[in-house]
Amino acid sequence: MPSRALRRVAVETYEPVEPDPDAHGDIDDRLRLIFTCCHPALSMDDRVALTLRTVAGLTPAQIARALLVTEPAMDKRLVRARAKIKHAGIPYRVPPPHLMPERRDGVVLALLALMLLQHARTAARTDAVGDVVTLEEQDRSLWDRDAIIEVLTILRSLVPRAGRYGLQASIAACHLEASDAARTNFARIAELYDVLAVIDPSPVVELSRAVAVAMSQGPEVGLRLIDALVTSRGIDDYYYLLPAIRADLLRRMGRRIEAVIEYEKALQLAPSEAEKRYLGKRLAETRR
Structure with a gap:
């Protein structure tokens, strides 16, 4: 059964709709929420953000970190997506068979x-x-x-x-x-990220591609790509994985002093205690 929180979100977010004669029986509310959040009338960015918020229960701050945007920008995106659902009359349902x-x-x-x-x-x-x-x-x-x-x-x-x-x-x-x-097969992974970057360009995809290139062609090549990403995107101020990845590549290259500095940056930005403990261990190992 869906949680009370999910039922409350559904009631607060969506307009009531008439029972659908083509409904597939007693479908779980969570499935209805997924299809509503992923309606093609919404932009892909709005679909992702709304699904993570409404279905997965992530906070706007968590979603903002994952998608590399500011929290105020994410709040606006969620408000816009909910308003689009309401004003467009998007039904809260599983699509009928023909759709x-x-x-x-x-x-x-x-x-x-x-x-x-x-x-x-x-x-x-x-x-x-x-x-x-x-x-x-x-x-x-x-x-x-x-x-x-x-x-x-x-x-x-x-x-x-x-x-x-x-x-x-x-x-x-x-x-x-x-x-x-x-x-x-990191070379194949890098190729897949090349395609993904065309249909879904984002700093996260570019960073992930740089890691795959680093693992297939060497840390020096990957580090150059990441440095270029920092210059063009300016994401290092709020995305902890970027200094963490730079630290790992620098450590593999034997540039331990620089790696320590990057691990310290990542440690300050890490969002969870588990990640802080992991980075702390890496930092201690690199300092030896």
Whole structure:
């Protein structure tokens, strides 16, 4: 059953609608919320922000950090998206059968693939005390291989209509298909990010691509890309992963003093205690 909070948000956010004769029975409110938040009348940025806020329950500050915008800008985006839903009369429902293929196949299946892949390594993401374990250091025997196989089947059904979420799922699949971190096909991941950057340009995509290039072509190449990103985007003042990644690349290059400075920056910006503990450990190791 959906939580009381979800029911309250649904009531406060959306106008009442008449029962849909084509409804698929007693569909969970959460599914109705997802389809409403992801209505094609909304821009993709608004869909993402509204889904993260309404369905996933993230705060505007958390969403702003994830999407690299300021919190006031995110507040305005959410208000705009809710107003568009109200004024456009977008119904709070699962789409009727004749609209389901275009709404489901292009978004929900790709998003499902991405979510399944992220869920597949849940057991390996943190250690026994709750500290962060990076993808490179995770125990891959803890990954859910059945979920990974299911996702690969979904991805095959999506090609060539992958879209944003399909590409992200394909990137995640490249990581999860590798038997160990050293066997990851980072060159292929960089190519997928090239395509993603065309259809969904953002600093996050560019930063992720730089990391993939660093892992396939060397930390020096990746660091040059990241430095160029800082110059063009100016995101280092509020995005903790940027100095964290720079610190890791500098450490791999043996430039430990510079790495320490970047780890200290990342530590100050990290949003959670688990991430602060992880960065603190890396900082201590680099100082030795």
